[in-house]
Amino acid sequence: MSDCLFCGIVEGSIPSQTVDSDERTVSFMDINPATPGHALVVPRAHSTDLIEIDPEDLAAASVAAQRLARRMEEVLEPDGFNLLNACRPAAWQTVFHYHWHVIPRYEDDPLELPWIPRGGPEEEIAAIAAKLRSDDG
Ligand code: AMP
Numbered sequence: 675m676s677d678c679l680f681c682g683i684v685e686g687s688i689p690s691q692t693v694d695s696d697e698r699t700v701s702f703m704d705i706n707p708a709t710p711g712h713a714l715v716v717p718r719a720h721s722t723d724l725i726e727i728d729p730e731d732l733a734a735a736s737v738a739a740q741r742l743a744r745r746m747e748e749v750l751e752p753d754g755f756n757l758l759n760a761c762r763p764a765a766w767q768t769v770f771h772y773h774w775h776v777i778p779r780y781e782d783d784p785l786e787l788p789w790i791p792r793g794g795p796e797e798e799i800a801a802i803a804a805k806l807r808s809d810d811g
């Protein structure tokens with residue numbers, strides 16, 4: 675079994691609020707959301723960061739991030755988005771499996787970068803995940 679947290683989420687051995695998946699990627703809610711709806715997109719295949727990732731996985735993860743942002747646009751009606759990738763500790767990376775942060779932004783949200791990770795609210799995250807998964811929005 676892999677000791678990579680996001681490989682564990684991809685394999686299903688670590689629980690997550692998964693909201694989208696395809697052949698190459700899995701998307702799930704961030705447990706420390708920077709704003710309501712903050713989610714992560716990862717390639718199924720392990721790679722550490724932007725420098726290592728296979729270009730086809732990078733392309734697939736980017737397309738999945740756009741798909742997720744479009745879904746958020748319908749369901750959460752944010753005012754904008756930040757797509758963020760942290761590559762190496764000097765650039766705030768803490769989990770060493772490539773990921774896009776898809777962060778919906780709201781005109782009056784108080785987010786400043788880098789945000790300070792704070793756990794949960796678990797129920798709110800689960801409720802947003804259910805909306806993002808459902809077909810009727
Ligand atoms: P980074 O600092 O760019 O490497 O981002 C790692 C992200 O993973 C952070 O925003 C964390 O809140 C998030 N994270 C850590 N553990 C989990 C987990 N078990 N499920 C979902 N997100 C997580």
Ligand code: ZN
Nearest residue numbers: 678681720771
């Ligand atoms: Zn991994």
